Amino acid sequence: CLNIVDAREYATQAITVDGTAVSADDLRGVTDSLADGTHTVVVTDTDTAGNVGSASVTFTKDTTLTNPTVALSNDSGASATDHVTNNAALVFGAKDGDATRVITVDDAVVDHYDPTTLAEGDHTVTVMDTDRAGNSATASIGFTLDKTAPAPTVALSDNTDTGTGG
Secondary structure, three states: OOOOOOOOOOEEEEEEEOOEEEOOOOHHHHHHOOOOEEEEEEEEEEEOOOOEEEEEEEEEEOOOOOOOOEEEOOOOOOOOOOOEEOOOOEEEOOOOOOEEEEEEEOOEEEOOOOHHHOOOEEEEEEEEEEEOOOOEEEEEEEEEEOOOOOOOOOOOOHHHOOOOOO
């Protein structure tokens, strides 16, 4: 939000946004409709004696943030999309250069994701990126970690043992 002090009653005021003249009444609408990027607003006041004063501000409008991504490195379950795995390693998408990233594992904020600390069972990992402009985006994945191998058993049943070698 830009704040421009009205010109004194004995001065005229000219406002430009990126070199295009705008009225003070239209300034808010013009700046709201600007595309992301660097912009300059210049205000020039001229008094009745011909004295000119000028002020400018250059700013970067940033309304976008790349959505974070998170996925299992290896979904080893019955299908490649069932989110059952024996390996809790994750692949995180890159964050924007001006963003900070917060990772939560099962609703607890962690300094970094370490899959070796997870016990078997259901888990949810959430990634939230926030850039300097305050834009934020979130991604999460839920999965079941199963590191226990099945333990098959085999035995002879009593009714099939004839007692003779074979």
